[in-house]
Amino acid sequence: MSDSSSAQQPIQQSNSNDFYMVENTLVIGLGMIGGSLAKALKENGFSRKVVAFDNSVESLKIGLKLQVIDSACTDICKGVTEADLIILAVPVKATGSVLAMIKPHLQDDCIISDVGSTKGSVIEAAKRVFGTVPANFVPAHPIAGSEKSGVEAANSQLFSKHKVIITPHAHASDKAALTIARMWQSTGAEVLQMQVEKHDEVLAATSHLPHLLAFSLVDSLAKESQSLDIFRYAAGGFRDFTRIAASDPTMWSDVCSANKSAILQQIDIFSQGLANLKQSIIDEDEQNIKGIFIRARAAREHFGKMLTGTAYAADSENKNVTFELQPGSCLSGEITVPGDKSISHRAIIMAALAEGVSHLDGFLQSEDSMATVQAFRDMGVVIEGPHKGAVKIYGVGLYGLCPPPGVLYLGNSGTSMRLLCGLLAAQKFDSVISGDQSLNSRPMERVAAPLRAMGANIQTSATGSAPIYIKGGQKIKAIDYQMPMASAQVKSSILLAALYAEKSSSIEQPAATRDHTEVLMHSLGLELQVIGNKVSITPGNEIAGFNLNIPGDISSAAFFIVAAVISKGSDITLKGVGVNPTRLGFIHILRLMGADITLTKQRQDNGEAIADIRVCYSPLQGINISDQYVSIAIDEFPVLFVAASCASGETQIAGLSELRHKESDRISAMVDGLRELGINIEEQAEGVVIQGGQIQGGKVDSRGDHRIAMAFAIAALVSSTEISISNCAQVATSFPEFVEKSARAGIRIRKEETNVSK
Numbered sequence: 001m002s003d004s005s006s007a008q009q010p011i012q013q014s015n016s017n018d019f020y021m022v023e024n025t026l027v028i029g030l031g032m033i034g035g036s037l038a039k040a041l042k043e044n045g046f047s048r049k050v051v052a053f054d055n056s057v058e059s060l061k062i063g064l065k066l067q068v069i070d071s072a073c074t075d076i077c078k079g080v081t082e083a084d085l086i087i088l089a090v091p092v093k094a095t096g097s098v099l100a101m102i103k104p105h106l107q108d109d110c111i112i113s114d115v116g117s118t119k120g121s122v123i124e125a126a127k128r129v130f131g132t133v134p135a136n137f138v139p140a141h142p143i144a145g146s147e148k149s150g151v152e153a154a155n156s157q158l159f160s161k162h163k164v165i166i167t168p169h170a171h172a173s174d175k176a177a178l179t180i181a182r183m184w185q186s187t188g189a190e191v192l193q194m195q196v197e198k199h200d201e202v203l204a205a206t207s208h209l210p211h212l213l214a215f216s217l218v219d220s221l222a223k224e225s226q227s228l229d230i231f232r233y234a235a236g237g238f239r240d241f242t243r244i245a246a247s248d249p250t251m252w253s254d255v256c257s258a259n260k261s262a263i264l265q266q267i268d269i270f271s272q273g274l275a276n277l278k279q280s281i282i283d284e285d286e287q288n289i290k291g292i293f294i295r296a297r298a299a300r301e302h303f304g305k306m307l308t309g310t311a312y313a314a315d316s317e318n319k320n321v322t323f324e325l326q327p328g329s330c331l332s333g334e335i336t337v338p339g340d341k342s343i344s345h346r347a348i349i350m351a352a353l354a355e356g357v358s359h360l361d362g363f364l365q366s367e368d369s370m371a372t373v374q375a376f377r378d379m380g381v382v383i384e385g386p387h388k389g390a391v392k393i394y395g396v397g398l399y400g401l402c403p404p405p406g407v408l409y410l411g412n413s414g415t416s417m418r419l420l421c422g423l424l425a426a427q428k429f430d431s432v433i434s435g436d437q438s439l440n441s442r443p444m445e446r447v448a449a450p451l452r453a454m455g456a457n458i459q460t461s462a463t464g465s466a467p468i469y470i471k472g473g474q475k476i477k478a479i480d481y482q483m484p485m486a487s488a489q490v491k492s493s494i495l496l497a498a499l500y501a502e503k504s505s506s507i508e509q510p511a512a513t514r515d516h517t518e519v520l521m522h523s524l525g526l527e528l529q530v531i532g533n534k535v536s537i538t539p540g541n542e543i544a545g546f547n548l549n550i551p552g553d554i555s556s557a558a559f560f561i562v563a564a565v566i567s568k569g570s571d572i573t574l575k576g577v578g579v580n581p582t583r584l585g586f587i588h589i590l591r592l593m594g595a596d597i598t599l600t601k602q603r604q605d606n607g608e609a610i611a612d613i614r615v616c617y618s619p620l621q622g623i624n625i626s627d628q629y630v631s632i633a634i635d636e637f638p639v640l641f642v643a644a645s646c647a648s649g650e651t652q653i654a655g656l657s658e659l660r661h662k663e664s665d666r667i668s669a670m671v672d673g674l675r676e677l678g679i680n681i682e683e684q685a686e687g688v689v690i691q692g693g694q695i696q697g698g699k700v701d702s703r704g705d706h707r708i709a710m711a712f713a714i715a716a717l718v719s720s721t722e723i724s725i726s727n728c729a730q731v732a733t734s735f736p737e738f739v740e741k742s743a744r745a746g747i748r749i750r751k752e753e754t755n756v757s758k
Contacts, residue, residue, distance in 0.1 A: 025046075026080065030069070031150060050070050060072035084107070088114040096125035138180040143162055163189065166180055204259055320729070337553055337557045337560070341553055341556075343608065346520050359547045366736050371409075372420075398543070407434050409435065417466060421470070426474075448460050483507060515580065518530055527541060554580075559735075571617070573612055598615075634659070648692050652688075655686055709731050
C-alpha cells in the first residue's frame with residue numbers, strides 16, 4: 001500500500017464490516033486501552049472471538065468477570081498460533097520483545113497492529129525482529145484515553161467519535177491496512193492515514209509536549225514552599241491543564257525515549273515562544289502580549305476548522321440546514337441588515353497594511369469575512385474582536401506581514417482568496433492558500449494571469465483552481481491591464497499588488513464593477529485616479545490607521561427589498577444601507593419593472609454613500625434587462641429571478657456567464673428550482689427567459705449556495721403552498737441572522753438543523 005502523502009488521509013467509512021470480520025483476535029496487554037478495544041470488538045461483533053493475554057493473571061480474571069473478553073490466554077504461544085489478528089496493547093518500549101516472543105508462532109496471514117503513541121520506534125522494533133517490516137503489520141494510534149488505568153476502566157465507547165491514525169508502510173498489504181481501518185471504524189472511530197515520520201512529528205506537538213508541560217508544571221509547583229496553598233486554591237484552569245499529569249509515568253517515560261528527536265524539537269519551539277512572552281512581560285509590551293493571547297485564542301478555534309475543512313460560523317459545516325417556509329405574509333417596519341461583506345474584507349486588509357491602530361464598526365461577522373481576519377492573524381497581525389461589529393486592528397505596515405505557519409485556509413470565501421493573491425504575490429515569503437471543496441473548485445487563473453504579468457510567481461492547480469502556491473521575494477512590476485471580463489475581485493487584487501510596484505499601474509474594465517477598493521484607498525490618502533472604467537494607482541504613500549463605520553450590505557438588503565415589492569401590503573424601511581452607485585444595478589432594474597423604492601436620509605462616510613431605503617409593494621412588469629446592469633448587480637440576480645417570476649409578462653436577461661462560476665452554477669440552480677415551483681423559465685448559455693406566473697410550493701435544493709437559499713426563501717412569500725429549501729448552511733457566509741431577521745420582518749420561516757458530524 002503506497003503512503004506517499006505526508007498529509008492525513010481520511011479512510012472511507014464502511015457501512016458493513018462483515019467482509020472484514022475476523023475469527024480470532026488476540027489482544028496482548030489487557031490494560032485500559034487494550035481492554036476497551038477488546039470490549040468494543042466483542043460487543044460490535046467484528047471478531048467472533050476476543051482473547052487476551054496479560055502477564056497479570058488478576059487482570060485476565062477481571063476481564064472475564066466484566067465480560068471484556070471471551071476468554072483468557074495463559075499460553076501465549078498457543079494464543080498466537082490460533083490468532084487471525086493480534087493487537088499489541090503494550091508500552092512502546094516492550095514492542096520489540098513482544099514481537100520477538102510471538103514471531104515463531106505467527107500464522108502466515110495473521111495481521112498485527114498496535115496502539116502505541118509513537119510509530120517510528122515501533123517500525124524500527126519490527127525491522128530488528130523480522131529483518132524487514134512484515135506486510136501484515138499495520139501500526140495504529142487511537143487518539144483517545146483516560147487518566148484511569150487497568151482493565152477495570154475498560155470502556156467500549158472510548159474510541160467513539162475519536163480519531164485513530166494508521167501508519168501503513170510502503171509495502172503493507174492492502175488487505176491488512178483495510179482490516180485495521182475497518183476494525184477501528186467498527187468502534188465508532190474516525191480513521192486517518194499518515195506517514196510514520198509525520199505522525200511522530202504531529203503527536204510530539206499535540207500530545208507529547210502538553211503531557212510533558214503538565215508533568216513539569218505540577219512537579220515544579222510541588223517543590224515550592226507554599227505548594228499546599230498553591231494546590232488548595234488552584235482554579236479550574238489549573239486543574240484542567242494539569243489533569244493529564246495523572247497519566248501513567250512509565251508509559252510517558254517510554255514515549256520520551258521513543259520519540260526523543262521530535263519531542264526535543266517541539267520543546268525548543270515552545271521555549272522560544274515562552275521566552276518571547278517573558279521578555280514582553282519584562283518590557284511591559286502590552287501590544288505583543290495581547291497579540292500572543294489573541295492569536296492563540298483565534299488559532300485554537302481556527303485550526304480545528306481547518307483540519308476538517310469546515311467553515312467559520314459555529315457548527316454550520318456540521319449541520320444539514322433546511323428552511324421551511326409557509327406562504328402568505330407581508331413585511332412591515334424597520335429592518336437593519338449586517339455590515340457590507342465587500343467593505344468588511346477590504347477594511348481588514350487595508351487596516352492590516354496601515355501604520356498604527358484602526359477601528360471598524362459594523363463589521364460583518366460571517367464565515368467569509370472571518371476567513372480574512374484569520375488569514376491576517378496567521379500573518380502576525382493583532383486583531384481584537386469582532387465584538388458586536390467592533391474590530392480593532394494593530395496595523396503592521398506594507399512590509400510588516402510575517403510568514404504564516406502553514407496553509408492559509410479561507411473556507412468558502414472567494415473574495416478572500418482573490419484579493420489575497422495580489423497581496424501575497426508582493427510579499428517576501430512563500431505562501432499557500434486553499435479553501436473548502438467548493439472554493440477549491442472555482443476558477444482562479446483570471447486573477448493569477450495578470451499577477452504573473454506583474455512578475456508574480458503564482459501557480460494554480462491543474463484545473464486552474466486552488467490550492468494556489470505563491471513564491472515570495474519577487475519584484476512586482478507596474479502594469480497597464482485591459483481586463484477581458486469585468487471583475488471587482490480581480491481588479492482589487494491587481495490594485496493591492498500594485499502598491500508594491502515602482503511605477504504607476506492602470507486597469508481598464510469592459511464594464512463598471514463595484515469600487516469599494518478604490519473608495520477606501522482614496523479615503524486613506526493613496527494616489528488613485530478613476531476616469532470612466534479605468535483606474536490608475538501610484539505607489540509610495542504610507543497608510544495611516546483609520547476609523548471606519550461599515551454600512552449595511554445592500555446585497556443582503558436585496559432579499560428584503562424584493563420581498564416587500566412582491567408581497568401585497570408590504571411597507572418597510574431598511575436602515576443605514578450602503579448605496580454605492582456601483583451596487584445599485586438591481587434597484588435600477590426593479591424600478592424599470594415598476595418597483596416603488598425610495599432612498600432617504602442620504603449621506604456619506606469615508607467616501608461610501610449610505611441611505612435608508614423605503615420599499616412598498618408594487619406590481620411588476622417583465623422587461624429586457626440591459627447588459628449595462630449585469631456587472632453591478634451580479635450578486636443580486638438570484639433574487640431578481642424571483643422578482644421576474646412574479647412579474648406580468650416576459651423578462652429576458654443575458655450576459656450572466658459569471659453566474660456559472662459562483663458558489664454554484666447559479667443559472668442552473670435557479671432554473672431548476674423555479675421549474676420545481678411551477679415557473680416557466682428557459683435556460684440559455686449566458687442567461688434566462690422567464691415567464692411571470694404563480695409560484696407553487698415544493699422542495700428545492702440550494703446547492704449549498706447562500707444566495708440561492710435566500711432567494712427561494714423570498715419566493716415563499718407568494719407561493720401557493722409551503723416551500724422547503726435544503727442545504728442552507730452556507731447562508732452563514734454572508735447573512736448569519738437571515739432567519740431571525742426574516743421572521744421579525746414577517747416572513748414565516750423556520751430553520752431545521754440535523755447534526756451530521758460523526
